[in-house]
Amino acid sequence: MTETSIERRSGVALWRQIADQIRQGIGAGLGDETGRLPTEVALAERFGVNRHTVRTAIQALVQEGVLRSEQGRGTFVVRQPRLSYPIGSRTRFSAGLEGQARDLRGKLLDHAYEDASAPVAEALELVVGAPVLRLETMSEADGRPISRARSYFDAQRFPGFERHFVRTGSITMAYRHFNVGDYFRRSTTISARHADSADLEILKLSPGAIVLVALGFNVDQSGRPIQFSETRFSADRVELQVGGAGFTV
Amino acid sequence: MTETSIERRSGVALWRQIADQIRQGIGAGLGDETGRLPTEVALAERFGVNRHTVRTAIQALVQEGVLRSEQGRGTFVVRQPRLSYPIGSRTRFSAGLEGQARDLRGKLLDHAYEDASAPVAEALELVVGAPVLRLETMSEADGRPISRARSYFDAQRFPGFERHFVRTGSITMAYRHFNVGDYFRRSTTISARHADSADLEILKLSPGAIVLVALGFNVDQSGRPIQFSETRFSADRVELQVGGAGFTV
DNA sequence: AAGGATTTGTTCGTATGTATC
DNA sequence: GGATACATACGAACAAATCCT
Numbered sequence: 001m002t003e004t005s006i007e008r009r010s011g012v013a014l015w016r017q018i019a020d021q022i023r024q025g026i027g028a029g030l031g032d033e034t035g036r037l038p039t040e041v042a043l044a045e046r047f048g049v050n051r052h053t054v055r056t057a058i059q060a061l062v063q064e065g066v067l068r069s070e071q072g073r074g075t076f077v078v079r080q081p082r083l084s085y086p087i088g089s090r091t092r093f094s095a096g097l098e099g100q101a102r103d104l105r106g107k108l109l110d111h112a113y114e115d116a117s118a119p120v121a122e123a124l125e126l127v128v129g130a131p132v133l134r135l136e137t138m139s140e141a142d143g144r145p146i147s148r149a150r151s152y153f154d155a156q157r158f159p160g161f162e163r164h165f166v167r168t169g170s171i172t173m174a175y176r177h178f179n180v181g182d183y184f185r186r187s188t189t190i191s192a193r194h195a196d197s198a199d200l201e202i203l204k205l206s207p208g209a210i211v212l213v214a215l216g217f218n219v220d221q222s223g224r225p226i227q228f229s230e231t232r233f234s235a236d237r238v239e240l241q242v243g244g245a246g247f248t249v
Numbered sequence: 250m251t252e253t254s255i256e257r258r259s260g261v262a263l264w265r266q267i268a269d270q271i272r273q274g275i276g277a278g279l280g281d282e283t284g285r286l287p288t289e290v291a292l293a294e295r296f297g298v299n300r301h302t303v304r305t306a307i308q309a310l311v312q313e314g315v316l317r318s319e320q321g322r323g324t325f326v327v328r329q330p331r332l333s334y335p336i337g338s339r340t341r342f343s344a345g346l347e348g349q350a351r352d353l354r355g356k357l358l359d360h361a362y363e364d365a366s367a368p369v370a371e372a373l374e375l376v377v378g379a380p381v382l383r384l385e386t387m388s389e390a391d392g393r394p395i396s397r398a399r400s401y402f403d404a405q406r407f408p409g410f411e412r413h414f415v416r417t418g419s420i421t422m423a424y425r426h427f428n429v430g431d432y433f434r435r436s437t438t439i440s441a442r443h444a445d446s447a448d449l450e451i452l453k454l455s456p457g458a459i460v461l462v463a464l465g466f467n468v469d470q471s472g473r474p475i476q477f478s479e480t481r482f483s484a485d486r487v488e489l490q491v492g493g494a495g496f497t498v
Numbered sequence: 499a500a501g502g503a504t505t506t507g508t509t510c511g512t513a514t515g516t517a518t519c
Numbered sequence: 520g521g522a523t524a525c526a527t528a529c530g531a532a533c534a535a536a537t538c539c540t
Contacts, residue, residue: 005446010456011265013527020443039505050529071506072536084438087491190489192441192459193273197256208261210441210459240439242336242491262516299518
């Protein structure tokens with residue numbers, strides 16, 4: 001379903017283009033049943049480049065944890081299927097990924113009380129400058145970084161929200177302390193871009209990696225906005241699932 | 250909401266990274282109300298690079314049609330807001346983008362009758378090797394390439410489907426000739442990756458560009474699968490919208 | 499058990515592209 | 520525009536680990 005091709009003088013180094021193609025190819029079943037890649041010489045011939053260039057690409061992917069090289073034996077795919085993250089009216093981090101990973105956890109990286117900027121104020125239906133809580137979080141599945149998120153909450157309605165989140169490790173549980181028993185995802189807007197330096201560090205990606213960006217907008221049972229967030233998923237580790245698979249749209 | 254950052258020794262030339270950031274920044278409102286970019290000197294300072302490097306980036310974007318430079322006046326954004334493509338149970342190309350562009354059209358690039366591969370057969374609930382129709386299409390909004398898609402249909406249920414599509418320019422209309430009055434999007438799986446060479450050519454992208462990949466799965470009113478497709482959207486031109494904005498989830 | 503073939507790992511040198519000043 | 524520094528890519532040769540006969 002994907003053709004291989006390399007563009008010279010494109011501003012993107014050949015080794016990076018090759019690394020990207022190999023990374024893609026893995027999802028499409030590159031490598032035989034044992035997970036073994038073609039030899040470096042074969043790959044060099046196939047891409048029309050020197051063996052060194054292929055080696056640089058492979059080293060980047062080894063660094064990333066996608067491949068594993070063994071002298072004398074070959075280079076092998078480290079099997080790590082992409083997590084499927086459900087998006088729908090009941091979107092929640094923990095509930096969606098259960099069964100796909102043994103160890104799921106959310107971490108609070110940072111938090112601050114700020115004055116709402118125009119887009120944040122509009123999303124939360126507050127006035128510009130109203131106090132809001134900004135939460136910087138990240139999530140891991142079996143030790144692999146999956147996503148990072150920046151979320152905004154009405155600081156007057158949810159004072160000390162971050163403490164409840166830290167104690168329970170869950171947004172859903174933290175809401176309970178403010179009598180929000182249930183809540184819904186009103187809308188999600190999905191785009192994609194290159195990872196910035198903060199993404200690279202937090203999600204442990206290599207330069208040039210892609211992130212899926214989901215702008216989410218949650219409301220409580222009465223339809224009042226309670227959360228506005230931007231979540232960035234590592235595009236190599238996650239796909240977003242809308243509908244199907246027996247969950248409520 | 251997005252930090253600007255440039256990575257040296259990343260395998261991506263600085264001018265390309267800067268071009269990517271400017272392209273993204275345009276969607277986020279970079280440039281003042283007249284669409285004028287900061288001066289080359291200011292941009293160079295902001296990105297921490299030499300002015301020549303910024304010039305190379307700008308020249309690439311001018312070539313791409315995103316910017317326009319005028320000697321003595323400045324560099325200006327050619328306004329082209331990102332289209333918002335709704336994804337839900339009633340996902341249709343034409344209906345979703347109405348009002349966002351004046352001229353919407355779908356083109357048939359290629360078609361062929363083939364034997365179903367394993368994943369296609371599974372999605373359409375056919376046996377492996379059953380005859381299927383493969384359609385290669387693309388779509389444009391006001392002359393800009395928006396997406397390309399590869400779709401599979403049960404060839405026995407929809408013989409000559411491609412002719413009806415060519416005549417009407419619409420999948421929805423083509424279904425009518427086979428007594429499928431209505432149909433639904435059962436599920437959509439979204440991922441992102443670097444554009445391959447076919448993407449670059451068909452969508453008129455530059456190397457290193459990102460595509461949003463949506464694996465979609467349509468069923469008729471009785472719940473029988475009727476279409477399986479992979480659509481690739483230019484991530485710079487389109488965002489995907491799930492829920493909200495007054496359309497049925 | 500021995501040795502040749504295969505495959506990855508390392509080290510030279512050279513040319514070109516990218517970015518700075 | 521020209522000089523300089525560094526990253527990228529190529530080519531050739533050899534070392535080290537593994538596999539197969």
